Amino acid sequence: MTATADEEAARFHELLKAFEGRPAAIAGRAKDPVNEPMIRHWCEAMGDTSPAYTGPDAIAPPTMLQAWTMGGLSGHSDRSCAYDQLLALLDGAGCTSVVATDCEQEYLRPLRPGDAVTFDAVIESVSARKTTKLGTGHFVTTRMDVRANGEPAGTHRFRILKYRPAATTAQPARPLPPKQPARRPRPVINRDNHGFWEGVRAHRLLIQRCSSCATLRFPWLPGCNACASPEWGTVEASGAGTVFSYVVMHHPPFPAFDPPYAVALVELAEGVRMIGNITGVPYDKVRIGMPVRLEFLRVDEDLELPVFRGSEG
Amino acid sequence: MNVGDTLAPLEIPVTRTLIVAGAIASRDYQDVHHDAELARAKGSPDIFMNILTTNGLVGRYITDRLGPYAVLRKVAIRLGAPNYPGDTMTLSGTVTALNGNTAEIRVTGANGIGHHVTGTVTVTLGAEEVPA
Known part of the structure:
Protein backbone atom coordinates (compact mmCIF):
# COMPACT_ATOMS: atom_id res chain seq x y z
CA MET A 1 0.00 0.00 0.00
CA THR A 2 3.08 2.21 -0.25
CA ALA A 3 1.81 3.98 -3.35
CA THR A 4 -1.36 4.95 -1.55
CA ALA A 5 0.56 6.21 1.45
CA ASP A 6 2.86 8.21 -0.84
CA GLU A 7 -0.14 9.63 -2.69
CA GLU A 8 -1.67 10.59 0.62
CA ALA A 9 1.57 12.31 1.65
CA ALA A 10 1.73 14.16 -1.67
CA ARG A 11 -1.84 15.32 -1.34
CA PHE A 12 -1.15 16.57 2.18
CA HIS A 13 1.95 18.38 0.97
CA GLU A 14 -0.14 20.11 -1.70
CA LEU A 15 -2.42 21.37 1.07
CA LEU A 16 0.57 22.66 2.98
CA LYS A 17 2.18 24.26 -0.07
CA ALA A 18 -0.94 26.34 -0.57
CA PHE A 19 0.23 28.37 2.42
CA GLU A 20 3.48 29.39 0.72
CA GLY A 21 3.53 33.12 0.07
CA ARG A 22 0.81 33.81 2.60
CA PRO A 23 1.59 36.09 5.54
CA ALA A 24 2.86 34.70 8.84
CA ALA A 25 2.68 38.03 10.66
CA ILE A 26 1.02 41.25 9.56
CA ALA A 27 2.03 44.68 10.82
CA GLY A 28 3.69 43.20 13.88
CA ARG A 29 4.86 45.67 16.47
CA ALA A 30 7.51 44.96 19.12
CA LYS A 31 6.10 45.07 22.63
CA ASP A 32 8.92 47.36 23.73
CA PRO A 33 11.09 49.82 21.87
CA VAL A 34 14.77 48.87 21.69
CA ASN A 35 15.97 49.54 25.22
CA GLU A 36 19.06 49.40 27.41
CA PRO A 37 17.74 47.02 30.09
CA MET A 38 16.85 44.28 27.60
CA ILE A 39 20.22 44.78 25.91
CA ARG A 40 22.01 44.48 29.25
CA HIS A 41 20.07 41.34 30.25
CA TRP A 42 20.95 39.78 26.91
CA CYS A 43 24.64 40.64 27.23
CA GLU A 44 24.72 39.26 30.79
CA ALA A 45 23.13 35.98 29.68
CA MET A 46 25.47 35.62 26.70
CA GLY A 47 28.55 36.74 28.60
CA ASP A 48 29.02 39.39 25.90
CA THR A 49 31.21 42.22 27.17
CA SER A 50 31.62 44.11 23.89
CA PRO A 51 31.80 47.87 24.53
CA ALA A 52 29.62 48.42 21.46
CA TYR A 53 26.56 47.50 23.54
CA THR A 54 27.04 49.93 26.42
CA GLY A 55 27.44 53.67 26.87
CA PRO A 56 25.85 56.65 25.17
CA ASP A 57 26.41 55.32 21.62
CA ALA A 58 25.27 51.81 22.43
CA ILE A 59 23.71 49.66 19.75
CA ALA A 60 21.75 46.48 20.40
CA PRO A 61 23.62 43.24 19.68
CA PRO A 62 22.59 42.50 16.09
CA THR A 63 21.77 38.89 17.01
CA MET A 64 18.96 40.23 19.25
CA LEU A 65 16.96 40.95 16.08
CA GLN A 66 14.39 38.22 16.69
CA ALA A 67 14.21 38.88 20.46
CA TRP A 68 12.54 42.28 19.83
CA THR A 69 9.77 40.55 17.88
CA MET A 70 8.98 37.83 20.43
CA GLY A 71 5.49 37.57 21.89
CA GLY A 72 6.76 36.68 25.36
CA LEU A 73 4.39 35.26 27.97
CA SER A 74 1.47 37.31 26.70
CA GLY A 75 1.82 35.80 23.22
CA HIS A 76 1.53 37.09 19.69
CA SER A 77 -1.35 39.32 18.77
CA ASP A 78 -0.11 39.89 15.23
CA ARG A 79 0.34 36.34 14.01
CA SER A 80 -1.66 35.77 10.85
CA CYS A 81 -4.60 33.44 10.48
CA ALA A 82 -2.76 31.66 7.70
CA TYR A 83 0.20 30.76 9.93
CA ASP A 84 -2.09 29.53 12.72
CA GLN A 85 -4.08 27.48 10.19
CA LEU A 86 -0.89 25.93 8.85
CA LEU A 87 0.27 24.94 12.32
CA ALA A 88 -3.19 23.58 13.16
CA LEU A 89 -3.17 21.49 9.98
CA LEU A 90 0.18 20.01 10.99
CA ASP A 91 -1.01 19.44 14.56
CA GLY A 92 -4.01 17.61 13.18
CA ALA A 93 -1.71 15.33 11.20
CA GLY A 94 0.07 14.36 14.43
CA CYS A 95 2.99 16.75 13.94
CA THR A 96 2.49 18.28 17.36
CA SER A 97 6.12 18.85 18.33
CA VAL A 98 8.21 21.75 17.13
CA VAL A 99 11.91 22.45 17.08
CA ALA A 100 13.79 25.38 15.56
CA THR A 101 16.44 24.23 13.12
CA ASP A 102 17.74 27.26 11.20
CA CYS A 103 18.06 30.97 11.71
CA GLU A 104 19.48 33.25 9.03
CA GLN A 105 19.69 36.92 9.79
CA GLU A 106 20.92 39.87 7.76
CA TYR A 107 21.50 43.17 9.46
CA LEU A 108 20.92 46.32 7.42
CA ARG A 109 21.28 48.92 10.10
CA PRO A 110 22.03 48.79 13.83
CA LEU A 111 19.17 49.00 16.31
CA ARG A 112 19.57 51.69 18.96
CA PRO A 113 17.72 52.37 22.21
CA GLY A 114 14.47 54.15 21.43
CA ASP A 115 13.95 52.54 18.01
CA ALA A 116 10.40 51.33 17.43
CA VAL A 117 10.53 47.88 15.86
CA THR A 118 7.85 46.68 13.44
CA PHE A 119 7.79 43.59 11.27
CA ASP A 120 5.97 41.55 8.67
CA ALA A 121 6.55 37.91 7.93
CA VAL A 122 5.67 35.56 5.13
CA ILE A 123 5.49 31.77 4.92
CA GLU A 124 8.29 31.14 2.44
CA SER A 125 8.15 27.38 2.06
CA VAL A 126 6.77 24.17 3.52
CA SER A 127 8.84 21.08 2.79
CA ALA A 128 7.66 17.67 1.70
CA ARG A 129 7.50 15.10 4.45
CA LYS A 130 10.96 14.42 5.91
CA THR A 131 12.07 11.84 8.39
CA THR A 132 14.65 13.01 10.89
CA LYS A 133 16.18 11.59 14.03
CA LEU A 134 13.48 13.37 16.04
CA GLY A 135 10.61 12.09 13.97
CA THR A 136 8.76 12.62 10.71
CA GLY A 137 7.37 16.00 9.78
CA HIS A 138 7.61 19.12 7.66
CA PHE A 139 10.02 22.04 7.69
CA VAL A 140 8.29 25.42 7.68
CA THR A 141 10.38 28.42 6.66
CA THR A 142 9.30 31.98 7.32
CA ARG A 143 10.99 35.22 6.35
CA MET A 144 10.50 38.28 8.49
CA ASP A 145 11.31 41.85 7.45
CA VAL A 146 12.18 43.95 10.46
CA ARG A 147 12.00 47.75 10.42
CA ALA A 148 13.22 50.35 12.89
CA ASN A 149 11.22 53.59 12.91
CA GLY A 150 9.84 52.45 9.56
CA GLU A 151 13.24 51.90 7.87
CA PRO A 152 14.44 48.42 6.89
CA ALA A 153 16.71 47.15 9.69
CA GLY A 154 17.12 43.48 8.92
CA THR A 155 15.71 40.23 7.67
CA HIS A 156 15.19 37.12 9.70
CA ARG A 157 14.64 33.74 8.06
CA PHE A 158 13.56 31.07 10.48
CA ARG A 159 12.98 27.36 9.95
CA ILE A 160 11.14 25.05 12.27
CA LEU A 161 10.44 21.35 12.05
CA LYS A 162 6.87 20.45 12.96
CA TYR A 163 7.02 16.72 13.58
CA ARG A 164 5.42 13.66 15.03
CA PRO A 165 7.81 12.49 17.75
CA ALA A 166 9.53 9.23 16.86
CA ALA A 167 7.79 6.44 18.76
CA THR A 168 9.55 6.30 22.07
CA THR A 169 10.04 2.76 23.29
CA ALA A 170 7.09 2.37 25.58
CA GLN A 171 8.58 2.22 29.02
CA PRO A 172 6.44 0.52 31.61
CA ALA A 173 5.94 2.72 34.59
CA ARG A 174 8.86 2.03 36.89
CA PRO A 175 7.60 -0.16 39.73
CA LEU A 176 7.84 1.57 43.05
CA PRO A 177 10.48 0.10 45.32
CA PRO A 178 8.92 -2.06 48.02
CA LYS A 179 8.03 0.11 50.93
CA GLN A 180 10.90 -0.02 53.41
CA PRO A 181 10.18 0.42 57.07
CA ALA A 182 11.39 3.88 58.01
CA ARG A 183 14.88 3.91 59.51
CA ARG A 184 16.08 6.00 62.39
CA PRO A 185 18.25 8.98 61.51
CA ARG A 186 21.96 8.14 61.28
CA ALA A 237 31.31 3.95 81.83
CA SER A 238 30.26 1.28 84.33
CA GLY A 239 26.74 1.43 82.86
CA ALA A 240 24.98 2.47 86.07
CA GLY A 241 22.97 5.70 86.14
CA THR A 242 19.82 7.46 87.24
CA VAL A 243 17.17 9.44 85.41
CA PHE A 244 18.08 13.09 85.93
CA SER A 245 15.19 14.40 83.81
CA TYR A 246 12.96 13.16 81.00
CA VAL A 247 10.30 14.03 78.48
CA VAL A 248 7.57 11.92 76.88
CA MET A 249 7.28 12.42 73.13
CA HIS A 250 3.72 12.41 71.76
CA HIS A 251 3.99 14.85 68.91
CA PRO A 252 5.23 15.48 66.28
CA PRO A 253 5.50 11.95 64.96
CA PHE A 254 8.74 10.93 63.21
CA PRO A 255 9.04 7.94 60.91
CA ALA A 256 10.75 5.04 62.70
CA PHE A 257 9.58 6.22 66.12
CA ASP A 258 6.43 4.94 67.76
CA PRO A 259 5.01 7.54 70.13
CA PRO A 260 4.49 7.95 72.98
CA TYR A 261 8.00 7.16 74.24
CA ALA A 262 10.27 8.47 76.98
CA VAL A 263 13.56 10.24 76.34
CA ALA A 264 15.69 10.71 79.42
CA LEU A 265 18.67 12.73 80.50
CA VAL A 266 20.58 10.07 82.44
CA GLU A 267 23.25 10.93 84.97
CA LEU A 268 25.89 8.23 84.77
CA ALA A 269 27.57 6.97 87.92
CA GLU A 270 30.75 8.72 86.71
CA GLY A 271 28.96 12.08 86.90
CA VAL A 272 28.41 13.05 83.25
CA ARG A 273 24.93 13.11 81.73
CA MET A 274 23.72 11.79 78.40
CA ILE A 275 20.44 11.57 76.54
CA GLY A 276 18.90 8.24 75.58
CA ASN A 277 15.73 6.22 75.30
CA ILE A 278 14.37 4.40 78.33
CA THR A 279 13.48 0.78 77.75
CA GLY A 280 11.85 -1.84 79.90
CA VAL A 281 9.47 0.62 81.56
CA PRO A 282 6.24 2.07 80.14
CA TYR A 283 6.68 5.70 79.10
CA ASP A 284 4.31 6.85 81.86
CA LYS A 285 6.21 5.03 84.57
CA VAL A 286 9.52 6.81 84.05
CA ARG A 287 10.44 8.99 87.04
CA ILE A 288 13.25 11.29 88.04
CA GLY A 289 15.73 9.44 90.21
CA MET A 290 14.83 6.06 88.70
CA PRO A 291 17.91 3.81 88.52
CA VAL A 292 18.79 2.69 84.99
CA ARG A 293 21.34 0.40 83.42
CA LEU A 294 23.11 0.84 80.10
CA GLU A 295 22.39 -1.57 77.30
CA PHE A 296 22.86 -1.56 73.56
CA LEU A 297 19.84 -1.67 71.28
CA ARG A 298 20.19 -2.90 67.71
CA VAL A 299 17.94 -0.51 65.79
CA ASP A 300 18.59 -1.99 62.33
CA GLU A 301 21.32 -3.92 60.52
CA ASP A 302 23.63 -0.87 60.46
CA LEU A 303 22.96 0.86 63.72
CA GLU A 304 23.26 0.12 67.41
CA LEU A 305 22.51 2.73 70.05
CA PRO A 306 23.17 3.00 73.78
CA VAL A 307 19.85 3.07 75.67
CA PHE A 308 18.92 2.76 79.34
CA ARG A 309 16.79 0.03 80.87
CA GLY A 310 14.76 1.24 83.78
CA SER A 311 13.68 -0.79 86.75
CA GLU A 312 10.35 -0.02 88.34
CA GLY A 313 9.85 0.19 92.03
CA MET B 1 43.68 38.02 8.21
CA ASN B 2 43.78 35.47 5.39
CA VAL B 3 41.46 32.86 4.02
CA GLY B 4 42.09 29.67 5.96
CA ASP B 5 42.99 31.47 9.19
CA THR B 6 41.36 30.00 12.26
CA LEU B 7 39.97 31.89 15.23
CA ALA B 8 40.96 30.83 18.74
CA PRO B 9 38.23 28.55 20.08
CA LEU B 10 35.84 29.64 22.83
CA GLU B 11 34.57 27.17 25.39
CA ILE B 12 31.05 27.78 26.67
CA PRO B 13 30.03 25.76 29.75
CA VAL B 14 26.40 24.89 29.06
CA THR B 15 24.92 25.44 32.50
CA ARG B 16 21.27 25.26 33.41
CA THR B 17 21.59 28.94 34.33
CA LEU B 18 22.90 29.87 30.88
CA ILE B 19 20.06 27.98 29.17
CA VAL B 20 17.37 29.62 31.31
CA ALA B 21 18.96 33.09 31.33
CA GLY B 22 19.38 32.97 27.54
CA ALA B 23 15.79 31.84 27.01
CA ILE B 24 14.38 34.58 29.20
CA ALA B 25 16.70 37.30 27.84
CA SER B 26 15.45 36.37 24.37
CA ARG B 27 11.81 36.34 25.61
CA ASP B 28 11.42 32.67 24.72
CA TYR B 29 9.15 31.06 27.31
CA GLN B 30 8.81 27.64 25.63
CA ASP B 31 8.78 25.22 28.57
CA VAL B 32 11.46 22.96 27.08
CA HIS B 33 13.99 25.74 27.78
CA HIS B 34 13.28 26.12 31.49
CA ASP B 35 11.18 23.24 32.88
CA ALA B 36 12.99 19.88 32.99
CA GLU B 37 9.87 17.95 33.94
CA LEU B 38 7.85 19.23 30.98
CA ALA B 39 10.86 18.81 28.70
CA ARG B 40 11.03 15.14 29.70
CA ALA B 41 7.29 14.75 29.15
CA LYS B 42 7.98 15.86 25.54
CA GLY B 43 10.66 13.21 25.08
CA SER B 44 13.76 15.34 25.75
CA PRO B 45 16.13 14.11 28.46
CA ASP B 46 16.38 17.60 29.95
CA ILE B 47 15.90 21.27 29.11
CA PHE B 48 17.97 22.46 26.14
CA MET B 49 19.34 25.74 24.80
CA ASN B 50 17.09 27.75 22.49
CA ILE B 51 18.19 28.84 19.05
CA LEU B 52 18.21 32.55 19.97
CA THR B 53 20.81 31.92 22.66
CA THR B 54 22.94 29.90 20.25
CA ASN B 55 22.66 32.78 17.77
CA GLY B 56 23.71 35.26 20.46
CA LEU B 57 26.69 33.12 21.47
CA VAL B 58 27.85 32.81 17.85
CA GLY B 59 27.63 36.58 17.46
CA ARG B 60 29.55 37.09 20.69
CA TYR B 61 32.25 34.64 19.59
CA ILE B 62 32.92 36.57 16.39
CA THR B 63 33.07 40.02 18.01
CA ASP B 64 35.09 38.63 20.96
CA ARG B 65 37.69 37.38 18.49
CA LEU B 66 37.64 40.20 15.94
CA GLY B 67 37.27 43.13 18.30
CA PRO B 68 34.58 45.69 19.10
CA TYR B 69 34.89 47.42 15.70
CA ALA B 70 33.91 44.32 13.80
CA VAL B 71 30.29 44.67 12.62
CA LEU B 72 28.06 41.66 12.09
CA ARG B 73 26.33 41.70 8.69
CA LYS B 74 24.84 38.21 8.47
CA VAL B 75 24.56 35.30 10.86
CA ALA B 76 23.17 32.06 9.44
CA ILE B 77 23.11 29.03 11.70
CA ARG B 78 21.78 25.49 11.66
CA LEU B 79 21.23 23.48 14.82
CA GLY B 80 22.11 19.83 15.30
CA ALA B 81 22.87 18.11 18.62
CA PRO B 82 21.05 19.91 21.44
CA ASN B 83 22.92 21.75 24.19
CA TYR B 84 21.86 20.06 27.43
CA PRO B 85 22.93 21.22 30.90
CA GLY B 86 26.34 19.98 31.99
CA ASP B 87 27.80 19.86 28.51
CA THR B 88 30.48 22.18 27.11
CA MET B 89 30.20 23.77 23.69
CA THR B 90 33.45 24.72 21.95
CA LEU B 91 33.03 27.35 19.28
CA SER B 92 35.64 27.46 16.54
CA GLY B 93 35.89 29.49 13.36
CA THR B 94 37.69 29.48 10.02
CA VAL B 95 37.93 32.35 7.53
CA THR B 96 36.40 31.03 4.31
CA ALA B 97 36.27 34.20 2.18
CA LEU B 98 37.66 37.71 2.24
CA ASN B 99 36.33 40.52 0.08
CA GLY B 100 37.78 43.96 0.84
CA ASN B 101 37.09 44.49 4.51
CA THR B 102 34.34 41.91 4.63
CA ALA B 103 35.11 38.41 5.86
CA GLU B 104 33.05 35.26 5.82
CA ILE B 105 33.69 32.93 8.72
CA ARG B 106 32.55 29.35 9.05
CA VAL B 107 31.60 28.67 12.66
CA THR B 108 31.13 25.33 14.39
CA GLY B 109 29.99 24.73 17.95
CA ALA B 110 30.78 21.19 19.08
CA ASN B 111 29.44 19.66 22.27
CA GLY B 112 29.77 16.23 23.88
CA ILE B 113 27.25 14.63 21.54
CA GLY B 114 28.10 16.23 18.21
CA HIS B 115 27.81 19.52 16.37
CA HIS B 116 25.35 21.72 18.16
CA VAL B 117 25.63 24.47 15.59
CA THR B 118 27.18 25.03 12.19
CA GLY B 119 26.93 28.33 10.43
CA THR B 120 28.38 31.20 8.49
CA VAL B 121 28.95 34.72 9.73
CA THR B 122 29.60 37.66 7.45
CA VAL B 123 31.40 40.45 9.24
CA THR B 124 32.88 43.83 8.32
CA LEU B 125 36.26 44.10 9.94
CA GLY B 126 37.34 46.92 12.19
CA ALA B 127 40.21 49.19 11.02
CA GLU B 128 42.95 47.07 12.66
CA GLU B 129 41.70 43.85 11.09
CA VAL B 130 41.49 45.05 7.48
CA PRO B 131 44.14 43.25 5.45
CA ALA B 132 46.97 45.47 4.19
Missing part, protein backbone atom coordinates in the same frame (compact mmCIF):
# COMPACT_ATOMS: atom_id res chain seq x y z
CA PRO A 187 24.31 9.72 63.80
CA VAL A 188 26.66 12.34 62.38
CA ILE A 189 30.08 10.83 62.93
CA ASN A 190 33.08 13.11 62.56
CA ARG A 191 36.72 13.22 63.65
CA ASP A 192 35.73 14.70 67.03
CA ASN A 193 33.30 11.95 67.99
CA HIS A 194 34.21 8.87 65.97
CA GLY A 195 35.93 7.34 69.02
CA PHE A 196 32.61 7.38 70.85
CA TRP A 197 30.85 5.49 68.04
CA GLU A 198 33.73 3.00 67.79
CA GLY A 199 33.14 2.35 71.46
CA VAL A 200 29.41 1.81 70.87
CA ARG A 201 30.20 -0.73 68.18
CA ALA A 202 32.29 -2.62 70.75
CA HIS A 203 29.50 -2.23 73.33
CA ARG A 204 31.57 0.16 75.43
CA LEU A 205 30.25 3.56 76.48
CA LEU A 206 33.35 5.79 76.47
CA ILE A 207 33.58 9.09 78.33
CA GLN A 208 36.36 11.56 77.52
CA ARG A 209 38.75 12.52 80.34
CA CYS A 210 41.03 15.54 80.12
CA SER A 211 44.69 14.47 80.31
CA SER A 212 45.63 17.72 82.08
CA CYS A 213 42.96 18.22 84.75
CA ALA A 214 41.18 14.82 84.67
CA THR A 215 37.73 16.41 84.20
CA LEU A 216 35.28 14.01 82.55
CA ARG A 217 33.23 15.34 79.67
CA PHE A 218 30.28 14.20 77.58
CA PRO A 219 29.31 14.55 74.77
CA TRP A 220 32.66 14.31 73.05
CA LEU A 221 34.50 17.56 72.30
CA PRO A 222 37.97 18.36 70.97
CA GLY A 223 39.05 20.34 74.07
CA CYS A 224 38.45 20.57 77.80
CA ASN A 225 35.86 23.08 78.99
CA ALA A 226 37.60 23.32 82.39
CA CYS A 227 41.24 23.92 81.36
CA ALA A 228 41.15 24.15 77.55
CA SER A 229 43.64 21.33 77.11
CA PRO A 230 43.29 19.48 73.81
CA GLU A 231 44.84 16.31 75.30
CA TRP A 232 42.44 13.62 76.37
CA GLY A 233 41.91 9.96 77.07
CA THR A 234 38.81 7.86 77.75
CA VAL A 235 37.26 5.94 80.57
CA GLU A 236 34.60 3.31 80.08
